[in-house]
Amino acid sequence: MNKFIKKSLIMASAALSPILASATSIDDVYNNYPVNEGMTDEVVVKGDKTCFELWSPKADAVKVHIYCDGINGKPEKCVDMSLDAATGTWHASLDGALYNKFYTFSVKFNGKWLDETPGIWAKAVGVNGKRAAIIDFSKTNPCGWENDKGPEVKAINDVILYEMHHRDFSVHHNSGIANKGKFIALLENGTLSLNGVPTGIDHLKELGVTHVHILPSFDYNSVDETQIPSNTYNWGYDPVNYNVPEGSYSTNPSNPYTRIREMKQMVQALHNAGLGIVMDVVYNHTAEGDGSNFSLTAPGYFYRHREDGSYSDASGCGNETASERTMMRNFIVNSVKYWAEEYHIDGFRFDLMAIHDITTMNLVAETLKKVNPSSFVYGEGWTAGDSPLPVDQRALKESVAKMNGIAVFSDDIRDGIKGHYSRAEDCGFATGKVGLEETVKKGIVAATAHPQVDYSKCNNSTFPYAKSPSEVINYVSCHDDLTLVDKLAISMKGASEDLRLRADKLSQTIVFTSQGTPFIFAGEEVFRNKKGVHNSYKSPDSINAIDWNQKLKYADLFNYYKSLISLRKAHPAFRMTSSEDVAKHLVFDKVKTPLLISYSLKDNANGDSWKEIKVIFNGSPEAQTIKIKKGNWTIVAQDGKIDLEGIETFKGGEITIPGTSATILYIK
Ligand code: CA
Numbered sequence: 001m002n003k004f005i006k007k008s009l010i011m012a013s014a015a016l017s018p019i020l021a022s023a024t025s026i027d028d029v030y031n032n033y034p035v036n037e038g039m040t041d042e043v044v045v046k047g048d049k050t051c052f053e054l055w056s057p058k059a060d061a062v063k064v065h066i067y068c069d070g071i072n073g074k075p076e077k078c079v080d081m082s083l084d085a086a087t088g089t090w091h092a093s094l095d096g097a098l099y100n101k102f103y104t105f106s107v108k109f110n111g112k113w114l115d116e117t118p119g120i121w122a123k124a125v126g127v128n129g130k131r132a133a134i135i136d137f138s139k140t141n142p143c144g145w146e147n148d149k150g151p152e153v154k155a156i157n158d159v160i161l162y163e164m165h166h167r168d169f170s171v172h173h174n175s176g177i178a179n180k181g182k183f184i185a186l187l188e189n190g191t192l193s194l195n196g197v198p199t200g201i202d203h204l205k206e207l208g209v210t211h212v213h214i215l216p217s218f219d220y221n222s223v224d225e226t227q228i229p230s231n232t233y234n235w236g237y238d239p240v241n242y243n244v245p246e247g248s249y250s251t252n253p254s255n256p257y258t259r260i261r262e263m264k265q266m267v268q269a270l271h272n273a274g275l276g277i278v279m280d281v282v283y284n285h286t287a288e289g290d291g292s293n294f295s296l297t298a299p300g301y302f303y304r305h306r307e308d309g310s311y312s313d314a315s316g317c318g319n320e321t322a323s324e325r326t327m328m329r330n331f332i333v334n335s336v337k338y339w340a341e342e343y344h345i346d347g348f349r350f351d352l353m354a355i356h357d358i359t360t361m362n363l364v365a366e367t368l369k370k371v372n373p374s375s376f377v378y379g380e381g382w383t384a385g386d387s388p389l390p391v392d393q394r395a396l397k398e399s400v401a402k403m404n405g406i407a408v409f410s411d412d413i414r415d416g417i418k419g420h421y422s423r424a425e426d427c428g429f430a431t432g433k434v435g436l437e438e439t440v441k442k443g444i445v446a447a448t449a450h451p452q453v454d455y456s457k458c459n460n461s462t463f464p465y466a467k468s469p470s471e472v473i474n475y476v477s478c479h480d481d482l483t484l485v486d487k488l489a490i491s492m493k494g495a496s497e498d499l500r501l502r503a504d505k506l507s508q509t510i511v512f513t514s515q516g517t518p519f520i521f522a523g524e525e526v527f528r529n530k531k532g533v534h535n536s537y538k539s540p541d542s543i544n545a546i547d548w549n550q551k552l553k554y555a556d557l558f559n560y561y562k563s564l565i566s567l568r569k570a571h572p573a574f575r576m577t578s579s580e581d582v583a584k585h586l587v588f589d590k591v592k593t594p595l596l597i598s599y600s601l602k603d604n605a606n607g608d609s610w611k612e613i614k615v616i617f618n619g620s621p622e623a624q625t626i627k628i629k630k631g632n633w634t635i636v637a638q639d640g641k642i643d644l645e646g647i648e649t650f651k652g653g654e655i656t657i658p659g660t661s662a663t664i665l666y667i668k
Pocket of ligand 1: 128129159219222223225240246247248433
């Protein structure tokens with residue numbers, strides 16, 4: 001999520017003041033709440049009974065309301081619930097299997113009835129997520145779902161991530177896709193752009209990425225689901241119901257079954273194409289503060305606060321959740337587990353992960369591995385503002401070595417390659433700025449300890465924070481900030497398109513050959529721009545949609561990306577899994593010239609069929625030369641072209657690296 005504030009919702013939590021009067025601290029109050037260690041099933045149909053429960057230990061009273069409609073009309077029934085004081089959980093059991101009915105809870109707190117809420121564990125909802133729905137989940141499964149399975153992943157380093165927003169990907173009139181902006185857009189095979197090249201899921205298969213990372217797809221707040229198809233655009237970092245798919249991505253948000261079935265169909269289509277799916281999750285804050293489902297269920301408990309009782313705001317969005325508290329931790333862990341089990345989601349990307357504590361993140365990764373050994377977790381190892389959570393407990397990038405099975409985004413390589421993320425005119429190594437060579441080298445070794453990297457000269461983190469290359473995600477751009485294309489246009493003032501395309505290829509060559517896991521932003525392979533808008537979270541389709549006619553126009557760039565992916569997939573030397581291997585097999589050449597980086601992957605690194613691979617990056621727009629030892633070299637990348645069969649042979653000696661380009665060669 002963008003580090004810039006999207007929405008300001010800072011407000012004092014009115015709920016807190018009365019209970020604070022006799023307590024020493026807010027944390028003391030909440031840590032003394034009785035907890036429900038198991039799973040809170042807010043609704044379960046058991047034979048001819050429908051059972052409700054809600055965890056809300058300090059409520060004066062709780063009611064459940066039954067409706068026949070998802071948004072309109074008065075309740076058919078309102079039933080008082082009774083408290084089990086030991087677990088702080090309220091219960092009610094109603095006659096009948098109430099399938100296809102809707103329900104809400106209301107909680108009386110400090111003598112006042114709060115607004116109705118679908119609870120925090122709604123798994124199906126009506127339009128706009130105001131009321132939860134009681135449905136038969138067996139009816140949501142597409143045909144063959146019981147055999148659906150994501151790709152096997154031995155190490156995250158083998159994964160190639162493609163970050164995609166449903167609407168960006170399919171909504172353009174050139175996409176050739178019928179179900180524009182919908183989950184089921186990915187079910188359409190054989191779609192073509194107006195100028196006749198494959199789009200949609202065929203495009204993904206052709207490109208060769210292994211996993212699609214979808215932007216938030218749980219039920220979020222900002223798009224009015226009653227206004228389909230003219231609904232507006234949003235990234236979706238404003239969570240409402242964490243355990244239900246977003247309605248606007250379905251063809252009928254009013255039918256609680258549709259969004260669930262269609263999301264599963266999308267997952268199945270990706271899996272059938274051999275692709276995995278990663279979901280972006282945003283447990284760090286909610287769209288609303290006092291009005292959120294957390295606040296209407298157990299006021300105050302799920303959030304962190306300042307000493308004056310107001311919400312603390314490490315998310316920059318008005319509040320932050322408190323993962324260190326038992327029931328919030330329990331919620332996060334069980335929620336990701338639910339998505340992995342019910343929807344077969346293969347991986348999770350945690351937004352502003354450092355708002356969460358390390359213990360919670362380790363528990364998340366451990367729990368997911370039990371559900372699916374091929375699962376993986378990565379996240380943003382930073383916050384967007386200060387937090388009451390002590391720094392040493394935060395799941396920060398710099399603390400990734402304390403986490404197991406979790407990777408962090410490398411802002412080091414990102415800013416090293418293209419320049420500072422928010423200073424638009426700043427250049428990086430690939431755009432000719434001297435002094436970032438050591439930072440790029442840190443990226444190449446995935447921020448592991450390497451004897452030839454001088455971390456004191458690096459930007460951002462100045463120590464080897466990763467204990468293994470599996471802990472780092474390499475990228476040059478994502479949905480946040482300028483797209484690579486816009487960044488190049490602004491920072492390389494006056495440069496020809498040809499030079500910008502060269503810088504684009506060089507940037508991604510560094511990403512795809514580096515140790516760690518590569519990640520690209522959807523559409524960059526077709527030179528996608530966002531007209532210079534860096535924070536396009538609510539910009540119209542005219543800014544965010546990918547124009548698929550560009551795939552033909554920039555076919556040379558697309559083919560370059562495709563070849564880069566093939567190169568990485570064919571050569572495990574780029575995918576080492578231990579820092580010891582990287583330190584041993586990755587050897588930098590002693591280069592004194594600025595803007596030139598050269599290294600070898602030696603001795604059939606990680607079982608590679610190539611004995612030695614030489615990778616050379618020239619960030620200068622001028623050609624530079626370097627000496628290479630004698631041998632039977634085959635050049636596979638040179639001057640903006642890649643051919644795994646070999647472009648030409650080379651006997652060693654002085655080699656010229658054309659300006660703003662990468663050269664890759666090998667000895668068998
Ligand atoms: Ca929604």
